[in-house]
Amino acid sequence: MSTGHLSTAAALVFAITGCSSSSSPTAPSAASNHSATAAVAALTGSAPTLSGVSGPSDVSFPPRNEPLLFRTALESVYRDSLRRQAVQTFVDQEGTIVWTQEYLRYRVNLCSHAAAVSAVMSQIDGRGIQPTCGSATTAAFPPRNEPFDFMVQLEAKYRDGLRRTANPSFVDVEGNIVWTQEYLRYRVSGCGHASAQQRVFDQIAGRGIAVDCARRTDTFPFILTSTAAVVVGPIQAANGPLQVDLNFSGNFIILACVGTTSACVPMGGRPQRHTFNIPNDFPAGLIQARVYFNPSATQPGGNAAGTVAFTYNPQ
Numbered sequence: 001m002s003t004g005h006l007s008t009a010a011a012l013v014f015a016i017t018g019c020s021s022s023s024s025p026t027a028p029s030a031a032s033n034h035s036a037t038a039a040v041a042a043l044t045g046s047a048p049t050l051s052g053v054s055g056p057s058d059v060s061f062p063p064r065n066e067p068l069l070f071r072t073a074l075e076s077v078y079r080d081s082l083r084r085q086a087v088q089t090f091v092d093q094e095g096t097i098v099w100t101q102e103y104l105r106y107r108v109n110l111c112s113h114a115a116a117v118s119a120v121m122s123q124i125d126g127r128g129i130q131p132t133c134g135s136a137t138t139a140a141f142p143p144r145n146e147p148f149d150f151m152v153q154l155e156a157k158y159r160d161g162l163r164r165t166a167n168p169s170f171v172d173v174e175g176n177i178v179w180t181q182e183y184l185r186y187r188v189s190g191c192g193h194a195s196a197q198q199r200v201f202d203q204i205a206g207r208g209i210a211v212d213c214a215r216r217t218d219t220f221p222f223i224l225t226s227t228a229a230v231v232v233g234p235i236q237a238a239n240g241p242l243q244v245d246l247n248f249s250g251n252f253i254i255l256a257c258v259g260t261t262s263a264c265v266p267m268g269g270r271p272q273r274h275t276f277n278i279p280n281d282f283p284a285g286l287i288q289a290r291v292y293f294n295p296s297a298t299q300p301g302g303n304a305a306g307t308v309a310f311t312y313n314p315q
Helices: 037-044 065-081 093-108 113-124 145-161 173-188 193-204
Strands: 012-015 029-032 087-089 167-169 216-224 230-237 240-248 254-259 264-269 272-278 285-293 304-312
Touching: 065 093, 065 173, 065 193, 093 113, 093 145, 093 173, 113 145, 145 173, 173 193, 216 230, 216 285, 230 304, 240 254, 240 264, 240 285, 254 304, 264 272, 264 285, 285 304
Parallel strands: none
Antiparallel strands: 012 029, 087 167, 216 304, 230 285, 240 272, 240 304, 254 264, 254 285
């Protein structure tokens, strides 16, 4: 394995805003981090000091073998589905994964485009891991033209500095940078490898930008005016905890039967929070709540108004 491959990505945050071709995302964004030491030790037999490396620490980065699997699969999509012709590239698939992540680590930690490019090139030249330019508490990512320019410069570095031999690839430079980042956006949001890869391939096929896998909360209002139930939702929930909050004012006794259209579990009476589990309580998919006055309880006069909030992993 060459010394030009050094996985040191401590943070990844990106936002791709628009694209000129039909096989590019329009508005994704994300954040990520990853520790460099273990990867460097595995590749070089030593663990460098990461002085000055700091960044967001509330996200996790996938093991490098999985982005490499994605990058291999991307070749097949470009070849077999998009029917692209092979182009010559000097940066191999591993170099794409490693150095794209490292460039973005510098950018999210307040380095300019030029400073981030210089720091990555210094690493490739064996001059060690340069410190970042600051510490960011929120993720702000550069416009897509700058990572694209980095990839163009990386091609030149592999060709002229590392004297690499060009090899055929069905994925061009733009597709390389765009879809690698988009896959990683889904991964750091909580998607597994297969889910992230499928979301990217759906975008390439023109099926739109799927939501990421970060937990989200959807809140639905309701008004009860009679004994008739009101259905709120549905949400599209994946496996994991499903937190449901039933809130309303007054001395009403209100139930919410949470589940699918064919089976549900009642909760409430008074305002209540309950956590279900998918798939133990319900199968992944469409989940709703049927809200109604408890027919066994005496209710005060008037209408009842409230909300049902679902906090879940989107499917």
